[in-house]
Amino acid sequence: MTRRATAADVIVVGAGPVGLLLAAELRENGARALVLETLPEPTGESRASVLHTRTMEIFAERGILDRLGPLPALGPGHFGGLRFDLAAAEPEHPYAGQWECLQSRLEAVLQRHASDLGAEIRRGHTVTGLTQTADGVRVRVLGPDREPYDLTAAYLVGCDGEPSTVRELAGFEFAGRDADKEMLRADVAGLTLDDRRLKRYPDGVATAYRRPDGVTRLMVHQYGAAPGGEVDFERVAAAWSAVTGEDIRHGEPLWLNRFGNASRQVTQYRRGRVLLAGDAAHVQMPVGGQALNLGLQDAAGLGWKLAREVTGTARPGLLDSYHDERHPVGARTLTNIQAQARLLFGGQEVTALRDVFGELLRHDAVQRHLARMISGLDVQERPRPPARHTPTPGRSTVDRLIDKTALVTGSSRGIGRATAVALARQGALVAVHYTANEQAAQETVALIEQEGGAAFAVRAELGVPGDAHELFLGVEQGLKERIGESRLDILVNNAGVTTTGQPPEDITPEEFDRYFAVNARAPYFIVQRALPLMPDGGRIVNISSGLTRTANPDQLVYAMTKGAVEQLTLHLARHLAPRGITVNTVAPGITNNGGAIFDIPEAVEAMAQLSAFKRVGEADDVADVVTFLATHEARWITGAFIDATGGTLLG
Numbered sequence: 001m002t003r004r005a006t007a008a009d010v011i012v013v014g015a016g017p018v019g020l021l022l023a024a025e026l027r028e029n030g031a032r033a034l035v036l037e038t039l040p041e042p043t044g045e046s047r048a049s050v051l052h053t054r055t056m057e058i059f060a061e062r063g064i065l066d067r068l069g070p071l072p073a074l075g076p077g078h079f080g081g082l083r084f085d086l087a088a089a090e091p092e093h094p095y096a097g098q099w100e101c102l103q104s105r106l107e108a109v110l111q112r113h114a115s116d117l118g119a120e121i122r123r124g125h126t127v128t129g130l131t132q133t134a135d136g137v138r139v140r141v142l143g144p145d146r147e148p149y150d151l152t153a154a155y156l157v158g159c160d161g162e163p164s165t166v167r168e169l170a171g172f173e174f175a176g177r178d179a180d181k182e183m184l185r186a187d188v189a190g191l192t193l194d195d196r197r198l199k200r201y202p203d204g205v206a207t208a209y210r211r212p213d214g215v216t217r218l219m220v221h222q223y224g225a226a227p228g229g230e231v232d233f234e235r236v237a238a239a240w241s242a243v244t245g246e247d248i249r250h251g252e253p254l255w256l257n258r259f260g261n262a263s264r265q266v267t268q269y270r271r272g273r274v275l276l277a278g279d280a281a282h283v284q285m286p287v288g289g290q291a292l293n294l295g296l297q298d299a300a301g302l303g304w305k306l307a308r309e310v311t312g313t314a315r316p317g318l319l320d321s322y323h324d325e326r327h328p329v330g331a332r333t334l335t336n337i338q339a340q341a342r343l344l345f346g347g348q349e350v351t352a353l354r355d356v357f358g359e360l361l362r363h364d365a366v367q368r369h370l371a372r373m374i375s376g377l378d379v380q381e382r383p384r385p386p387a388r389h390t391p392t393p394g395r396s397t398v399d400r401l402i403d404k405t406a407l408v409t410g411s412s413r414g415i416g417r418a419t420a421v422a423l424a425r426q427g428a429l430v431a432v433h434y435t436a437n438e439q440a441a442q443e444t445v446a447l448i449e450q451e452g453g454a455a456f457a458v459r460a461e462l463g464v465p466g467d468a469h470e471l472f473l474g475v476e477q478g479l480k481e482r483i484g485e486s487r488l489d490i491l492v493n494n495a496g497v498t499t500t501g502q503p504p505e506d507i508t509p510e511e512f513d514r515y516f517a518v519n520a521r522a523p524y525f526i527v528q529r530a531l532p533l534m535p536d537g538g539r540i541v542n543i544s545s546g547l548t549r550t551a552n553p554d555q556l557v558y559a560m561t562k563g564a565v566e567q568l569t570l571h572l573a574r575h576l577a578p579r580g581i582t583v584n585t586v587a588p589g590i591t592n593n594g595g596a597i598f599d600i601p602e603a604v605e606a607m608a609q610l611s612a613f614k615r616v617g618e619a620d621d622v623a624d625v626v627t628f629l630a631t632h633e634a635r636w637i638t639g640a641f642i643d644a645t646g647g648t649l650l651g
């Protein structure tokens, strides 16, 4: 017995698309990865050939799409054989719909991607044993020379597909049921059949699709056919003839296969130091490419978290959030696939059900709901912190601000802090600005980092000569250190001083100038200084106040400064529209910023009465509105005054 050393933090078992993407993710986030694969060479087979919108986003963010080259769009999809348009998920999305990419090509590209990032890939190496220790995992491996050897690493991930050895060896519970229906599949040369897609016949359902290389992919199910026995061409041809009445026996079978409607999922995606991803964690009927896409999205969800764990930079519980996030997504996918299997494999008994489903699918809202689910766009994931800050070719509804940078003035506390945290949750790198309260600013940064986000603090006093210049010295330096350039995508002018409530008669000229200098002049010159750093499509949000719409004489000067801020929004929105930069005002009402008054219950009760909802606003209530305005979804809003007062202005 030899013991071959490995410098890997994580052993990934299986060099299919899921294992290869995971290895790349681990490397990209600073962990050392070793992939073990039984097959000496890739099979060249392509069980799956469809990429969905979320997967396309993941690939775009990592530069994998560039390596794949242009992919043909596949047109509408189906739900249990009923036609519906996957692009309905988000018609304007750059990757709306479904995209063709043969698995064999995907594997080749992902292998190169993972290798280029430094992952070691050993082919012809089979895992035969697995032991967990207190601080790691030991595996017994059979090498190509048939010589067994042992390897250790901190963690091991099974990406070894449906018949997962890792799942077996580590004792995962694999709940669910086996297949009771089967679909036969074959790639056959020498046929000239009409293309059809899940066409229903009296005795079954059949698909024929002639690929550009002239080979025809066939799929056929005879109603009631249960799995069992060998799949040979004779059997496929007999089933094809029984269902369609066509004779294909003269064709040359190149690949034969079958799949069933089994539905199983491990109850836990993690057992100690062993985790599962892809088909190793969930087995489902491979319909519409969901199995491949689900697995790839598992890998993207796991990679950065596991890397943080092994590099000692994860907050407590981060790794367990992989199960918490991905298990429900897997369960939901299995449910929709079982529903599809019913619609697909059923004979006359499902005709009524199919008719009703078909009617429902003609409704936009239903199409959109299902399309978002299948495309992976309705998943709530903790955003991945930016590992590499390259411009995002697409956009994501999950990590909606990934690779974006933001400056939030006055984000040491209050609404600014909540906004910084909310933007970081969506993936943005945030400059946290403050002037006096360094400790509070560092707390904001720590809050963001604990959640896996990225931020840095910048000090600059506003309202004094040279304020914007000083601020941007720090912002530019911070950005350059982290992303190698000083690009600023999002600016939130939030810092402000509020009058404590002085009658108009009592305000001195010095006080008047001070309020204007901090609240109105500073935002103006911050915008002026930010614009050369802001790419087209950037976002500016100015924080005003509901007080510009309701009279409160004791805060006259404060309200005047906010009136000026609103003018900044209005005129800049027109000025910057040609560059696709949106400029909007968000006007909070009374908002708990952690100030002393919010500790006095009677005062809070009195203030709460002003809102239609009879409570004071929380900083998050405002931060979420600002964050929305920063996203792609808000691209059509500019020059707007957004009332975020909880209905205070309704009177």
Ligand code: NAP
Pocket (backbone or CB within 6 Å): 409, 410, 411, 412, 413, 414, 415, 416, 433, 434, 435, 436, 437, 438, 440, 460, 461, 462, 463, 493, 494, 495, 496, 497, 498, 518, 543, 544, 545, 546, 587, 588, 589, 590, 591, 592, 593
């Ligand atoms: P806050 O808790 O008072 O925090 C103010 C922030 O601005 C702090 O980060 C502070 O930094 C910074 N700041 C203040 N003066 C500054 C100066 N001269 N130079 C640089 N930074 C300065 O604020 P908030 O209540 O969350 O309010 C945020 C924004 O919302 C303001 O524009 C405010 O007018 C507006 N607003 C608030 C309410 C409300 O009820 N809270 C209602 C309507 C509108 P340090 O921590 O370093 O001091």
